[in-house]
Amino acid sequence: MKTESSIEEILENLLIKLGVEFSKITVEKKEDKTFAVNIESEEASILIGHHGETIKSVQHILKVLCWSNLKIGEDFNVIVDIGDYRKKQEESVV
Numbered sequence: 001m002k003t004e005s006s007i008e009e010i011l012e013n014l015l016i017k018l019g020v021e022f023s024k025i026t027v028e029k030k031e032d033k034t035f036a037v038n039i040e041s042e043e044a045s046i047l048i049g050h051h052g053e054t055i056k057s058v059q060h061i062l063k064v065l066c067w068s069n070l071k072i073g074e075d076f077n078v079i080v081d082i083g084d085y086r087k088k089q090e091e092s093v094v
Contacts, residue, residue, distance in 0.1 A: 003029070003035070003070065003072075004027040004028070004029060004035065005027075006066075006069070006070055007027045007035055007037060007062070007066055007070075007078065008025050008026075008027050008037075010062065010065050010066060010069060010070075011025055011027075011037060011039070011062055011080075012025060014058070014061060014062060014065065015039070020041065020043055020046060020047060021041060021042060021043055022039055022040060022041040022043075023040045023041060023042070024038075024039075024040040025037065025038070025039055025040075026038045030079075032075070033072065033073070033075050033076045033077060034076075034077045034078075034079065035077070035078045035079070036078075036079050036081065037062070037078055037079065037080045037081070038080075038081045038082070038084075039080065039081070039082045039083075040083070041082065041083070044082050044083035044085070047082045048082055048083070048085050052085065052089070055080060055081075055082055055085060055086075058080055059078060059079065059080040062078055062080060063076070063077070063078050066078065
């Protein structure tokens with residue numbers, strides 16, 4: 001199974017267990033072992049949380065689950081975005 005589809009499956013299972021509805025998950029390989037994960041959901045504000053705390057937690061849990069299930073090295077990284085939240089944050093800094 002391709003790494004991207006494995007990450008998508010792990011995240012789908014996590015969101016289902018959290019009781020969060022989503023319409024689409026996309027996983028795209030960036031440089032080296034970094035994967036960009038985007039979640040489309042009507043409940044984006046719940047997933048993002050206050051000052052982005054929840055999105056950071058979801059990202060951390062996803063990373064740990066991927067390490068555990070996919071036996072990927074520690075240099076593996078996932079960056080989770082929900083409703084372009086991170087993209088908008090980066091643009092506001094620049």
